[in-house]
Amino acid sequence: MKFGPTRENDDSWGLLPCPFCGGAVTLELAKESIDVIYGPRRWWGVVCRNTGNVGGTCCMEQVPSASKRAAVSRWNMRNGVSERLQEGEE
Ligand SMILES: [Zn+2]
Numbered sequence: 001m002k003f004g005p006t007r008e009n010d011d012s013w014g015l016l017p018c019p020f021c022g023g024a025v026t027l028e029l030a031k032e033s034i035d036v037i038y039g040p041r042r043w044w045g046v047v048c049r050n051t052g053n054v055g056g057t058c059c060m061e062q063v064p065s066a067s068k069r070a071a072v073s074r075w076n077m078r079n080g081v082s083e084r085l086q087e088g089e090e
Helices: 066-075 083-087
Strands: 025-035 037-048
Touching: 025 066, 037 066
Parallel strands: none
Antiparallel strands: 025 037
16 A cells, blocks of 8 residues: 555545445545644545445545545544444434
């Protein structure tokens, strides 16, 4: 697995497929915020946009991370991925 330090192309991140439907996923900007210390921050999360499932759409969303690298790293470790769907916290 390789992570290019300055690459913006999602394809270069080596994302693993969606653990729920096996579909392709994308790294997306989830939200932006202003931090008192760090200033403007961008939050990134991996999202599954697979709508070809039997039984409906997947729409899996990862809890956002403060950097692309962190989001990809967490995704590939399956960290923070299953919480929302399985426990239905919202
Ligand atoms: Zn999926």
